[in-house]
Amino acid sequence: MDAKHISTDRILLVVIIGFLWYNMLLKSCESDVNISPQPTITIVKDTIWQTKIDTLHVETTKFEYVYIPVKGTKEEQKNFKKEITTAETALFKQGKLYKDTLRTDDIDIFTHNLVDGTLIDSKFSYKLKVPREITITKTIEHPKTYKSGLYVFGEIGGNKTQFDNLSLGLQYQNKGKWFASYRVNLNQIQSTTHNIGVGVRLW
Numbered sequence: 001m002d003a004k005h006i007s008t009d010r011i012l013l014v015v016i017i018g019f020l021w022y023n024m025l026l027k028s029c030e031s032d033v034n035i036s037p038q039p040t041i042t043i044v045k046d047t048i049w050q051t052k053i054d055t056l057h058v059e060t061t062k063f064e065y066v067y068i069p070v071k072g073t074k075e076e077q078k079n080f081k082k083e084i085t086t087a088e089t090a091l092f093k094q095g096k097l098y099k100d101t102l103r104t105d106d107i108d109i110f111t112h113n114l115v116d117g118t119l120i121d122s123k124f125s126y127k128l129k130v131p132r133e134i135t136i137t138k139t140i141e142h143p144k145t146y147k148s149g150l151y152v153f154g155e156i157g158g159n160k161t162q163f164d165n166l167s168l169g170l171q172y173q174n175k176g177k178w179f180a181s182y183r184v185n186l187n188q189i190q191s192t193t194h195n196i197g198v199g200v201r202l203w
Helices: 002-032 086-091
Strands: 040-048 064-069 092-103 107-115 119-128 133-141 149-157 165-174 178-185 193-200
Touching: 002 165, 002 178, 086 092
Parallel strands: none
Antiparallel strands: 040 133, 064 092, 092 107, 107 119, 149 165, 165 178, 178 193
16 A cells, blocks of 8 residues: 555656646747737727808008009019019009918918009919818727746635645646646645646636
8 A cells, every 4th residue: 555655646746747847848938939919909080170260351451562564464464573673664563462361270361462453463372271180099909818837826624524625736827728737635644635637718
């Protein structure tokens, strides 16, 4: 009986040493391979438009004197000058240039009116500022990661009539997929109970 008991202890000791060696081997492999799972990133963009009505009041009291060609077509008279020489006095007549600008957060509007008693040229231009505002929502989902590890644990317990469980054990978990365990009941030294277990993760 003693030889059989000693043989069983040796077998269990070999099993424990095998677990420890396998765990160290996995740790060394994990250190060589850098695993960095990439998170799932969701980006949602939404443009917010804010409608607003502004009135452009064209400036009619402030103007700039310019010189408009006397002869030529309507298009040629649009080529005015801001200054002329004495020799060019007979070739140009005096006119007025009205310019105005409306600036808002959404748009810039520019007006240009050239007048010599009659309207020679009129321009209306704008610069639209879009989009007004963009709301960006980012959702980052980190993937679940499981690491392998060797754990030591203890148990204590019994029932109403007898306190008969004082155990010490080892449990190895392989990245949350499966585990193997060994537990020895130390309550009764002369008839020690050995337990080996395996399991897998259900969800």
